[in-house]
Amino acid sequence: MAQPIEFRPSAQDPREEIQRRLNDAPIEHAQALLACYGLIEEAHRSGTLDLLRGLLGAQDAVVTHVSGVVSKPESVNALRNGLLLAKLLGSIDPDTLHNILDETHKSAAQEPPSLFALLGRAASAESRRALAAGLALLQSAGKALGRSR
Structure with missing residues (x-):
């Protein structure tokens, strides 16, 4: 006969688990975070972040202009x-x-075809x-x- 499964909720607060994972994330994912920081820094130096911020700020105007051009x-x-x-x-x-x-590359050093060969x-x-x-x-x-x- 089937036995019922007992459900015992953990006494641990789920927020504590999330906080623990957040605290461990910089250590576990250090290489990925450094790569992200490098990407953000490069985007900042090249002006890409300012461009994206401007595009997001003027979203309605950009959409209106693009739709006008595309139509x-x-x-x-x-x-x-x-x-x-x-x-x-x-x-x-x-x-x-x-x-x-x-063939074209090889024949570049050779004599070009005659006019009659091309007409053929x-x-x-x-x-x-x-x-x-x-x-x-x-x-x-x-x-x-x-x-x-």
């Missing part, structure tokens, strides 16, 4: 374009890019696809420049 169409377009460029860069095989850079490369389907994308990008940049005048 502009140019900012939204820049964020979207940045995400698209990140997606494009993420789709490129890093090994292929590494090999291309290695440009005639491939992959190069034409990349050229079309680049030209479309240049065209849209030109349109944006025309609108800004």
Whole structure:
């Protein structure tokens, strides 16, 4: 048959345990505390603490200004374009890019390819696809420049 479990609350005050742990903390965590003091000192010397204090003091003004800047169409377009460029860069095989850079570095000391060799490369389907994308990008940049005048 099951035996009941006796609960005997300790006569010790929980505040005394917390006080004991607080008193022992500087000894137990001396290295971490010294590192924190060093970090705080460096942040103070560089002005980072003053900057953070100012940002916290002007929190409403900062949030209002940032939200005003981010909500502009140019900012939204820049964020979207940045995400698209990140997606494009993420789709490129890093090994292929590494090999291309290695070949380029090795061929820098050699004779550069002839104009006909470059045109031969440009005639491939992959190069034409990349050229079309680049030209479309240049065209849209030109349109944006025309609108800004």
